[in-house]
Amino acid sequence: MVLLIFVFFRQKPVEYYDRTEYLLGTYVTIRVSSSKMSPVALAEAALSEIKRIDEKFGSRTNGIIAELNRSGELHDIDKETSFLIKSALEISRNTSGAFDPTLYSLTRLWGFDDESSLRRIPSEDEIEAALRSTGFSRITFDEKTGYVSLSDGAMMDLGAIAKGYAVDMAIAKIKALDEGATGFIDAGGDIGVIGPKYGSRPWIIGVRDPRGESVQDVIEYIYLYDGAVATSGDYERFFVEDNVRYHHILDPETGYPSRNGVISATVIGRSAMLADAYATAAFVIGMEPGVTFLPRFGALVLLVMEDMSTFKSPGFEVYQER
Incomplete structure (x- = not known):
């Protein structure tokens, strides 16, 4: 999903520098201003961190995840990898596996792993076979020793978590160079x-x-001074066969694209990593659990349903007031 940024100018006290590059399988746009140093240098530092x-x-x-998928286990993983795996497992437990x-095996089966992959409807046997190697319980992780392994061909x-993490780390890189950057x-x-x-x-x-x-058509507006927001939608990566839309957000229980009436899930969170992961979970969980259950983990949810009705977590409206 592409969220649209609208900037309305009454005056222009500072200049913003814009830079867009294709990274993380999508277009990444950085808009930054600094009174301390060149915004071009800040954008370069942020892009370098995202590329890393x-x-x-x-x-x-x-990279290290590809190595884990090839070998099935890794020893002495670094702290950053440990943090991401720990966070992914925590969110998986928090959402009962919706995240x-x-x-990955299912994503490849449907052809949603890469823009160049052939997208198709797998057979039921193929989906059942892939499901036997999914589930966060197939990950063994020991934070103290830095050991991680995958069982049953997982x-x-x-x-769904690293993209938001990359945004967070790029922002941290900018703030380390200029705390007053905007x-x-x-x-x-x-x-x-x-x-x-x-x-x-x-x-x-x-x-x-x-x-x-x-992409200019907007259904809701959000006003943010800080924090992050992410959206998962059924229009981002999909194909249509026999008038049925098959999108990339897969239900871990069925192996098929999630079908619970939700067509878009937006989450506001304190970090892009959390907003990213919980937006995926909210899409899969659905209306009532998603709106009422996820806020306990710091995720405020906006769901758009097939009939274009919307449902919001209590407190979401605070971010819709100027």
Whole structure:
């Protein structure tokens, strides 16, 4: 999903520098301003950090997750990898498996692992076979020793958490260089705020209409001074066969695209990593559990249903007030 950033100018006290590159399997846009140093240098530092994380944690690269999927186990993993795996397992437990970092075999089966992959409807036998190697219980992880292993042919994919993490780390890199920098980073709809617009005003974020004809069609607005927001939608990666839409957000229980009436799930959270992961979970969990259950983990939810009705967690409206 692509969230739209709207900036309305009454005055222009500072200049913002914009940079867009294709990373993390999507377009990443950095808008940043600094009174301390060149915003170009800040954007370069942020992009360098995102590239590092993309190479390290991408399932299709030669990074550490690809190595884990090939070997089935790793010893003495570094603290950053340990943190991401620990976070993924914690979110999986919090959502009773709705967020599942072991769906890579299913994702490949449907052809959603890469833009160049052939997308198709797998046979029931293929899906049943793939399901036998999924589930976060197939991950053995020891944080103290740095040991992680996968059983029953499971394959890990941290894409639904690593993209948000990359945004968080890129922002941290910018803030380390200039604590007063402002702006935002948008990684294909995972948006993290560097600092308020012009230092005191919110960034106005439009949540895309899931059935709109253009990315400019907006169904709701959010105002953020800090934190992050992410959206998962059935219009991001999909194909249509026999008038049925098959999208990339798979239900870990069935192995098929999630079908519970939700067509878009937006989550506001304190970090892009958490917003990213819980948006995926909210889409799969559905209306009542998603709206009422996830806020206990710091995830405020906006769901858009097939009939275009919307449901919001208590407190979500606070972020829709200027």
